[in-house]
Amino acid sequence: MAHGCGRQNSDDIVARKLTALAHPVRLAAIRQLAAAGPTGLAAGRLAERLDVAPNALTFHLQKLAAAGLVESHREGQFVYYRAVFDALLALTDHLVGACCSEAEESCGPRCPTSRDR
Amino acid sequence: MAHGCGRQNSDDIVARKLTALAHPVRLAAIRQLAAAGPTGLAAGRLAERLDVAPNALTFHLQKLAAAGLVESHREGQFVYYRAVFDALLALTDHLVGACCSEAEESCGPRCPTSRDR
């Protein structure tokens, strides 16, 4: 198998993740959560930062959670959300994981699998 | 700047890329093109492999091209499409590039920027 990828994933799961990410609010939300680190952010705090209505944010966070890109847990009044880093990192690998598998002779320095990463 | 990412990108561009990728046919198309390597594939050949109508494929390839994820060039009768690897690789970096920038003390082994990649 010409597939150097560590993190595995099915097409369906990846499509779902991408659909979940493919929205400005959700993209911004993920980045805020990634920046916040493992502790995450309370929903209300995130809503303020993104300047979206609380109920709208819930809508988007649910999509991200359904795709496995964020997790939440309640702490008293607050519901904290945090990014699931592994799930995010799995995306690119899936996309380019099979790079040049049908044309290995032409897999040069511009190809992902020959990068030093 | 607590941002260790090499490939740069704006939120808008990334959102557009993700929207473009967030469809089963387009996801499958990108992977076929990635596997085909730098030469790419003729549109008709790709349509056969994906089992979609030629006009439907054009619709999807245009979205991918508009997002900068694929390029095309005509060779006689054929129009070849190929994946733009750099654009694909830029995605994950953008998503997690600012990981823990607000909580560096908690950026442990499960965080992207502390990985050996």
Added chain:
DNA sequence: TCAATATTTCAATAATAAATGAACTCTATA
């Protein structure tokens, strides 16, 4: 228990994206 804060649910509308079939353009070749 009452009031205040935090978050979610629900229903209705608005907006966007995708699928489909017919027609059109471009290239190659007889």
Added chain:
DNA sequence: TATAGAGTTCATTTATTATTGAAATATTGA
């Protein structure tokens, strides 16, 4: 120049997704 193959464009219908405001649930502290 007529024909066939390769892709694209266009217009229509259909399906999906997002936005909005009002109401409901859960937690905390007076």
